[in-house]
Amino acid sequence: MSGPGPGGAATGRPRALVVGAGPAGLATAIGLRAAGFDPVVLEQAAGTGSVGTALTLWPNALAALAAIESDPAGGDPGGGIAAVVHALGQPAEGNQIRAADGRLLDDVPAPTMRSRFGGTGIALLRADLVGALQERLGADVVRTGARCVGWRATADRVTVRLADGTEESGDLLVGADGLRSVVRAQLCGGRDELSYAGYPVWRGVTDFDLGSAPGLLSMGRGAQFGLFPMTHGRAYWFASLPLPAGRGAHLPAREFLSDRFADWHRPVPQVLAATADWQIMVTDIYERRPVRRWGQGRVTLVGDAAHPSTPHLGQGTCQAFEDAAVLGLRLRQGRSVPEALRDYEAARRTRANALTRQARMLGQVGQWRHPAACWAREQMIRRSPRGPRLRQLARMFSFRQD
Template structure:
């Protein structure tokens, strides 16, 4: 490479913005290309974990995101009738790295965008393909324009065009689950990040800043075909409070339903001068709430390896070597948690409750510590 390496980042979601910040702070000339016309107010709450913040801190973005996020007072799992199956106190969470935090996606993106010069993000740029040309790579856009760069990074999400175009794709798997989400104004006292389970269904509650609550509900796809707001209230109406109250307080127009997909680990995250980060690299079920934190780890490691190694393909190999294990572990743990949460019927449900309430806390804390410990 001669001069400052030029990087075209495709997508300005959490992974794309974080990667653009990290690369620019490492001295590379990175620009993000985003298909939507402008940052819009959409999406829902997201949980972020200490490993995500440690990665953000590695490129100086942690403080901006912390300023928008709300810390949970520990973490808990409950049965549908409200019995606590498992709880990690706020203090115990601090001992393994810190409490989870919840932030609205729009506010997260605004915080990251605020760390970039205006010219670092080009909106209305839909990438339709990439070419690796040996000494450089080319991103092709829907309006016929092209951008030539030393590296093209696909941060274009679970249905990544860059991944498919570079021949890195695997078939997405339908996970047989639908998740409904909403963010509503709701005065909740300080509370642990909460996941309640009953039958094959689950309901999660996270307090957001400014007296808002982010909730999500999941159920098997086969049961959920007609699932609108009335159906949700029938399905979860006899669960513990504040679940029915939250559902009644939600404007049905605000509820977003998403069918869940993931895929087996990709065989490679890069080819030549094209690389992947975030959901494009490791599509995962959302059960661990780790997708965004893992994307921030990708951004930090990719920038560090590119800054340390003059050869782009070599840096990409080092990036992938370092990141694959942790990202794949988060994906497989999410799938395992979904499988246990999806056990149908009362006998399986009692077994799950017994397992959760008898799991030794020391082992659970050890697992959390491993997940939260990010090293660059």
């Protein structure tokens, strides 16, 4: 049995199925609608409420969001959702890297970021981002309580099987179902195992006014701590430490972190002291090796389902938005659906996979514990030539649809 859903035969427009109603899936659905499809988003959870804490978006993410709704022929520039999302976040006044004792290792001030990269990073609640994307898309597009258990495809149709016994059919399928993607698992045939990265990440949002502070990453012996200002006098922070898988969930988070970061520079201990246990989430970090095959026929992947990344570049959601924009553009260009999907994959694979590898490397470097290794890491950051460093950041923070 196939659920009616919106669009399809009722509108005469082709129908697109998206598995997953996180930022990747919702942005993809907006792009598919702009490309002439009627999207149906299938979400396994009972609702799309306040899951997660906060996240950061960089200039390439906002440029991609604007491109999702823009006219590639040069008409109405659109980009309304990008403006909405930008207004939800607090711009970080630059970006810094410090040692655990507060010594400045790298500094990219806000004027440089705005002139070289087109903007700064912003931090916002994940729930606010999801809410804005869903409002833009329309609540009737998302079907909750719809857990995908598999799919089948023919030359001209794709059907998703759901856990409740129902099915949904469409002209294409996009797996936006994250790190443990069911769509990807079937594509890869079970030969694509997760591996534990060696550490969890704790995240929290608390009332702590950082003023017009830059985004900050501090690095110590086997530990990292990130800090971003948010709207309404709040702060978003994250921390990582090497631990066996599953251990972090059984520790008293604030007590454990407060002890571990007690001698770090201000305001790291003060921010932790201001955070209640219920405001802290911990997630074990898993990764997969980058792969070249993201789809077949009328099926493709976006976001973490395609290129799951460790969080150290803050590019996970940013790259998902780039996926959504490029996929929408390729589908607008009038080629068959399978051709458009392969073009999208070819356009995105090299960049997304390269950033996945870079994030993994940074995560490994951040876990160095030996004093000599930490000293070498600090020297590497401090002595890195400014020109190449800015060019590297410019490449990461730039988005091009082609």
